[in-house]
Amino acid sequence: MPTTPTEKSSPPVPFFDQSQSFKELWPLLDRHIDDVFDRGKFSHGRKVAELERAIAEYTGARHAVAVNSGTDALVILLRAAGIGPGDEVIVPTFTFFASASAVSMTGATPVFADITADGDYGMDAASAEAAISERTRAIMPVHLFSQPADMAALTALAERRGLTVLEDSAEGIGMRWDGTHAGLLGAGGVLSFFPTKTLGALGDAGMILTDDPKIAEQAGVLRHHGRMGKTIDHIAGISNLSGISGTNSKMDDVQAAVLMAKLSRLDQDIARRRELAEAYTERLTGADGVTAVPRLVAREVPVDPVFYVYLIEVERRDELVAHLAARGIGTETYYPRPLHLQPVYADRPGHRPGAFPHAEAACERTLALPLYPDLDEAGVDTVCSAISDFYAGRQ
Structure with missing residues (x-):
């Protein structure tokens, strides 16, 4: 199948890369x-x-x-x-x-x-x-x-x-x-x-x-x-x-x-991760197919977040993963199966589908996007454009 112009013009975006660092x-x-x-x-x-x-x-x-x-x-x-x-x-x-x-x-x-x-x-x-x-x-x-x-x-x-x-x-x-x-x-x-x-x-x-x-x-x-x-x-x-x-x-x-x-550069890397997370959030908030983006949950005390992973919730997650992979974009699924349904624990009393609904819903919808200090804004744009293309039917 011939590649689309978007695919030709967009370089691969690995899930993680630290070569420049x-x-x-x-x-x-x-x-x-x-x-x-x-x-x-x-x-x-x-x-x-x-x-x-x-x-x-x-x-x-x-x-x-x-x-x-x-x-x-x-x-x-x-x-x-x-x-x-x-x-x-x-x-x-x-x-x-x-x-x-x-x-x-x-x-x-x-x-x-x-x-x-x-x-x-x-x-x-x-x-x-x-x-x-x-x-x-x-x-x-x-x-x-x-x-x-x-x-x-x-x-x-x-x-x-x-x-x-x-x-x-x-x-x-x-x-x-x-x-x-x-x-x-x-x-x-x-x-x-x-x-x-x-x-x-x-x-x-x-x-x-x-x-x-x-x-x-x-x-x-x-x-x-x-x-x-x-x-x-x-x-x-x-x-x-x-x-x-x-x-x-x-x-x-x-x-x-x-x-x-x-x-020696940890705080610098944490700040860069936060900048990239903000860039993702700006582009993905309200986007078709994206049902949730990371947000700092309000607490009674101040909390310092660190974006180790940029996690979104999406519709048709596994199809999106395949679409992004075809464009050279790496992702990770956190976590495809909750622990109570893992084979080593699944035979225990009460360990059945539906037992922990919030966790099970997260397992079906969450997807981690590339996020690391060596990533640039062009990479963020490539990822977000590919997500937009998927939900718009542009394969």
């Missing part, structure tokens, strides 16, 4: 990586410690514990907070699978709640309260896409019912609730540094944030095979052991070097 950042990145090689310590070394201090300073956390992925950060945080077999943790059913699987990996059971109807895609406090049982130990809200969940309602619920709040703030770098950084509104939270995140490494990396020294100490032990302190016999590998079973979740120093370099 890396060209600009390379001199600083090179210095950080040289520092790692000069020291000769490539895992759990001084560059990792440097990053922990920098992230603690940026977020205001008393403790930042580096690990090798956002998923491990969740598992270790849960375990450090005392979550284990026989416990239940309430999580939203509209989130990435790791939010639930991390709970399962501790031996505890994830119990699902719906999201709000107000457009923040966060856990609904009333639905969470209805899910509480005598085995419930914690609630774990997830801060998705651009703003924190309703932490006033969720922390009030936790206090009223005697539960711990642990935050899946993997997407939350830079997000703040009344001045407090995401991940520090409860007992602790996590950050993911997956490459596409607002602050991304060149592979997997993660961080645990907490103001609780006991949780921080336990997390530090759990990430390193249960070791406390330094190895006392380097030949035999005998260590000071804590008496608990840990894992190997140390962060690589090369990843820490990348993150240290990119941290």
Whole structure:
């Protein structure tokens, strides 16, 4: 089939690209990586410690514990907070699978709640309260896409019912609730540094944030095979052991070097993401087929949004995805199936279609568009024009 003039004149727009940023950042990145090689310590070394201090300073956390992925950060945080077999943790059913699987990996059971109807895609406090049982130990809200969940309602619920709040703030770098950084509104939270995140490494990396020294100490032990302190016999590998079973979740120093370099321009990148989000919103508000664009949900306290993802709700979502792909425009579907209908959890009582209507509706309508600092306004125009063409029938 011949291409249309629009297709010929519009270059591809990948869902994520950071090639230009890396060209600009390379001199600083090179210095950080040289520092790692000069020291000769490539895992759990001084560059990792440097990053922990920098992230603690940026977020205001008393403790930042580096690990090798956002998923491990969740598992270790849960375990450090005392979550284990026989416990239940309430999580939203509209989130990435790791939010639930991390709970399962501790031996505890994830119990699902719906999201709000107000457009923040966060856990609904009333639905969470209805899910509480005598085995419930914690609630774990997830801060998705651009703003924190309703932490006033969720922390009030936790206090009223005697539960711990642990935050899946993997997407939350830079997000703040009344001045407090995401991940520090409860007992602790996590950050993911997956490459596409607002602050991304060149592979997997993660961080645990907490103001609780006991949780921080336990997390530090759990990430390193249960070791406390330094190895006392380097030949035999005998260590000071804590008496608990840990894992190997140390962060690589090369990843820490990348993150240290990119941290220097994080606020600049956040501002650029906001500019691009505003450009999208200007072009897509009221557009045919687009039923919702991101908006900051009004709260009683000031909230600092960060556009990790620009998420819209649309009609005929899957057809639109195919149309955009044919024009070289990358998208992501967050999330095509809610957690309570995932095969590993679908056989539980009450896990049926219609059980969590707001989450299920979001799974059918939401679509993430390209959004990253290297994107320019011409790319935004290309994406929006392609969406307009689709709903106008111009294939």
